[in-house]
Amino acid sequence: MILKNIYSFVFVFMYVVNICGINILFVTGSFPHVSQRFIQDQIVKLINNGHSAHIQSLRLPKTDHLPIDFTKYKLIKKTFYGKELPPLELFDIVYVQFGYHGQQVVEQAKKQGFKGPIVVCFRGNDLSGYLQKNPQRYEQLFKDADLFLPVCNFFGQRLVQLGCDCAKIITHHSAININFFAFKKRTINSAQKLNLISVCRLVEKKGLIFAIKAVSILKKKYPHIKYTIVGDADTVSKAYKEYLQQLVKELGLEQQVLFYGWATHEELMPLLDKADIFLLPSITAADGDEEGIPNAAKEAMAVGLPVIITDHAGNSELVEHEKTGLLVKQKDELEIVKAVYWYIQHPQQLKQITQKAREKIEQEFAIDTTVKKLEAIFEQLLINKKAHK
Numbered sequence: 001m002i003l004k005n006i007y008s009f010v011f012v013f014m015y016v017v018n019i020c021g022i023n024i025l026f027v028t029g030s031f032p033h034v035s036q037r038f039i040q041d042q043i044v045k046l047i048n049n050g051h052s053a054h055i056q057s058l059r060l061p062k063t064d065h066l067p068i069d070f071t072k073y074k075l076i077k078k079t080f081y082g083k084e085l086p087p088l089e090l091f092d093i094v095y096v097q098f099g100y101h102g103q104q105v106v107e108q109a110k111k112q113g114f115k116g117p118i119v120v121c122f123r124g125n126d127l128s129g130y131l132q133k134n135p136q137r138y139e140q141l142f143k144d145a146d147l148f149l150p151v152c153n154f155f156g157q158r159l160v161q162l163g164c165d166c167a168k169i170i171t172h173h174s175a176i177n178i179n180f181f182a183f184k185k186r187t188i189n190s191a192q193k194l195n196l197i198s199v200c201r202l203v204e205k206k207g208l209i210f211a212i213k214a215v216s217i218l219k220k221k222y223p224h225i226k227y228t229i230v231g232d233a234d235t236v237s238k239a240y241k242e243y244l245q246q247l248v249k250e251l252g253l254e255q256q257v258l259f260y261g262w263a264t265h266e267e268l269m270p271l272l273d274k275a276d277i278f279l280l281p282s283i284t285a286a287d288g289d290e291e292g293i294p295n296a297a298k299e300a301m302a303v304g305l306p307v308i309i310t311d312h313a314g315n316s317e318l319v320e321h322e323k324t325g326l327l328v329k330q331k332d333e334l335e336i337v338k339a340v341y342w343y344i345q346h347p348q349q350l351k352q353i354t355q356k357a358r359e360k361i362e363q364e365f366a367i368d369t370t371v372k373k374l375e376a377i378f379e380q381l382l383i384n385k386k387a388h389k
Helices: 002-017 037-048 068-072 099-112 139-144 153-161 208-221 238-250 265-274 295-302 333-345 347-365 367-387
Strands: 023-030 052-059 079-081 093-096 118-122 147-150 195-199 226-230 257-261 277-280 307-310 326-328
Touching: 023 037, 023 099, 037 052, 037 068, 037 367, 093 099, 093 367, 099 118, 099 139, 118 367, 147 153, 147 367, 195 208, 195 265, 195 295, 208 226, 208 238, 208 333, 226 265, 238 257, 277 295, 277 333, 295 307, 295 347, 307 333, 326 333, 333 347, 347 367
Parallel strands: 023 052, 023 093, 052 079, 093 118, 118 147, 195 226, 195 277, 226 257, 277 307, 307 326
Antiparallel strands: none
């Protein structure tokens, strides 16, 4: 009872101050998370637009690094940790960031008698590998939640196939803050240097095996080639990282391939600046895990890097072949090699592609654009809820 009174004081005060905005509870697995900057960017943008955002992190974060925005916006005071949700009556909307957590949120909402909208996002593994053993995991969630926001049309179609009412589905892209990613015109002088880069977690679905094999082939023509992998393994994928490191040794690429580890935004920018081509040859992993649309590719396109990604899941919604980047087959290092050659041999097309890619990001994947759409979605949900009271 005392805890509820404390919650009530904090949130009622917040409600009075923010009476014109929407009070949103974000629910996610771990916050802040080093590879989920898109959640933080969305929170910050909503706050800047006059809304109130609080975060329920179901687990403690596994990082000691707090992003600048986390401190600037005092998000530590707005974040609660644990599986028990705060009194939901203090919020207008509950916004669940991954499908995994949807059902437990719905069940707690029922117990609390929460009448507001519950919105659930689907971003990747929560709509692929997670369903491998039990495709019906979300059957009850589809009935109980109000709206589902897959990050790509590919996942929207999958939701329909799984039995979700199409009227409850709206594709809503993950976004990047393009103000952090300045565009730079690029030329590739392969006679002097050839720097490739990937930015991703070290997990199977990122397809790094095929990128490394492609570097082995490219080394024969470009012995000065460098390939930087920015990102790291988590506790589950440590064995996969060790496998990648062993593959690099077996192929004699210790001088060509650098495992950089995690990078802050400030550390990442000079790495992208020095790169010539961005690679992300995503695949469907053995456990069924798939991408949505990788944010790292959006960031690369925003800074003017030519990208090579596989025709996988929602990737074709981001990259149109030879117009905003190059799409290649999954699990095919020779396709990656050919794509690198193509960029080197077509400097004029490269200029056009990178310019159009930047425009694509500005128009469809910029945080300003996507948050405006999200605000409209939330406002309509609230109107609909009031109309049905």
